[in-house]
Amino acid sequence: MKRVLTIGGSAAQGSAGIQADLKTFEERNVYGMSVITATVANNSRTEKGIFIRSTEEIEAQFYAVQEMVGYDACKTGMLFSKEIIQVTVKMLKEFPPPSLIVDPVMIGKMGSQLLSDAAIITLKKELIPIADLITPNRLEASRLINRKIEATISDLKQAAVELFELGPRAVLVKGGVIDKEAVDVLYDGKGFEVFKTHAIDTIHTSGAGCSYAASITAEVAKGYDLVEGISKSKQFVQKAIEEHLDFDRGVGSVRHSSFRAQNRK
Numbered sequence: 001m002k003r004v005l006t007i008g009g010s011a012a013q014g015s016a017g018i019q020a021d022l023k024t025f026e027e028r029n030v031y032g033m034s035v036i037t038a039t040v041a042n043n044s045r046t047e048k049g050i051f052i053r054s055t056e057e058i059e060a061q062f063y064a065v066q067e068m069v070g071y072d073a074c075k076t077g078m079l080f081s082k083e084i085i086q087v088t089v090k091m092l093k094e095f096p097p098p099s100l101i102v103d104p105v106m107i108g109k110m111g112s113q114l115l116s117d118a119a120i121i122t123l124k125k126e127l128i129p130i131a132d133l134i135t136p137n138r139l140e141a142s143r144l145i146n147r148k149i150e151a152t153i154s155d156l157k158q159a160a161v162e163l164f165e166l167g168p169r170a171v172l173v174k175g176g177v178i179d180k181e182a183v184d185v186l187y188d189g190k191g192f193e194v195f196k197t198h199a200i201d202t203i204h205t206s207g208a209g210c211s212y213a214a215s216i217t218a219e220v221a222k223g224y225d226l227v228e229g230i231s232k233s234k235q236f237v238q239k240a241i242e243e244h245l246d247f248d249r250g251v252g253s254v255r256h257s258s259f260r261a262q263n264r265k
C-alpha cells in the first residue's frame with residue numbers, strides 16, 4: 001500500500017484540511033498520515049479560532065512518520081506562517097518525498113485566513129521551487145504572480161506559464177467556472193492540458209480543493225502520471241460536490257465517500 005503524508009491544518013468541522021485529506025486518502029486506497037500545523041476551529045457563533053502549533057511539535061510529528069513508516073508522496077496544505085513554511089522545507093529537504101504536491105491554501109471557503117500575508121513571499125521563494133506540482137485556485141494564483149487573472153482559458157494558460165517560472169515542475173491552475181464548466185489548466189513546461197467538468201450549481205463545496213489535491217497526491221503515489229492522476233481526481237471531486245452535504249448552516253461539505261458509493265452500486 002502506498003504511503004501518503006499530508007502536512008496542513010486541522011479543520012474541526014470535518015470538510016477540509018487534514019480531515020478532508022485523510023478521508024480522501026482512505027477513499028483512494030492509500031495509507032494516510034498527517035502532520036498538523038494548526039487547528040482551525042471556525043464557529044460562526046463565537047470568534048473564529050486559529051491555533052498555531054509550535055515548530056517543535058511539527059517536527060516531532062514529521063520525524064515520527066519517517067521513523068515509523070516513510071512515504072511515497074507528500075501534500076502540503078495550510079502552513080500559515082513563515083516559520084512553519086521554513087520548518088516544512090527543512091524537513092522535506094532532509095527526507096525528500098518521491099512526489100511533492102503543494103496546495104497553496106490562503107483563504108478557506110468560510111473566510112478564514114489560512115496563510116499570513118507576510119508568509120506569501122516565503123512560500124514563493126522556498127516551498128514552491130521544490131514542488132512537483134502546485135495547485136492554486138485563481139485567487140491564489142493571482143496573489144502569487146501579483147496580477148489579476150481573467151476567467152478565460154487563454155489567461156489561465158498564461159498565468160500557468162508565469163507560475164511555472166517560480167520553479168515547480170508543474171502547475172495546475174483551478175480556474176473556477178467558465179461557461180458553465182469547472183475548468184483547470186495544467187502546464188508542465190512543455191505543454192498544456194485542460195480539464196473540464198460541468199459546473200454544479202451549489203455553494204456547498206468546502207473541502208473541494210483539499211480533496212482534489214489529496215486525491216492527486218494519492219494517484220501520483222500509486223504511479224499514475226500527472227494527467228491520469230488529475231483526470232481521476234477531477235472525477236472524484238466532481239462526484240463529491242454533486243453529492244455535497246448541506247448542514248443548513250452556511251457552506252456545507254463535499255461528500256468524500258460518494259465516488260466509492262457510486263462504484264459499489
Ligand SMILES: Nc1ncnc2c1ncn2[C@@H]1O[C@H](COP(=O)(O)OP(=O)(O)OP(=O)(O)O)[C@@H](O)[C@H]1O
Pocket residue numbers: 103104105106107108135136137140174175176182183184197198199200201202205207208209210212234237238241
Ligand atoms: N461548483 C462546482 N462544480 C464542479 N466542480 C467544481 C465546482 N467548484 C469547484 N469545482 C472543482 O473542484 C476542484 C477544487 O477547486 P476549488 O476551486 O474549489 O479549489 P479551492 O478549494 O478554491 O482551492 P484551495 O484548496 O487551494 O483553496 C476544481 O477542479 C474545481 O474545478
Ligand SMILES: Cc1ncc(COP(=O)(O)O)c(N)n1
Pocket residue numbers: 008009010011016017018040077078105107108109110114205206207208209210211
Ligand atoms: C485547515 C484548512 N485547510 C485548508 C482549507 C481549504 O479548504 P478548501 O478545500 O475548501 O479550499 C480549510 N478550509 N481549512
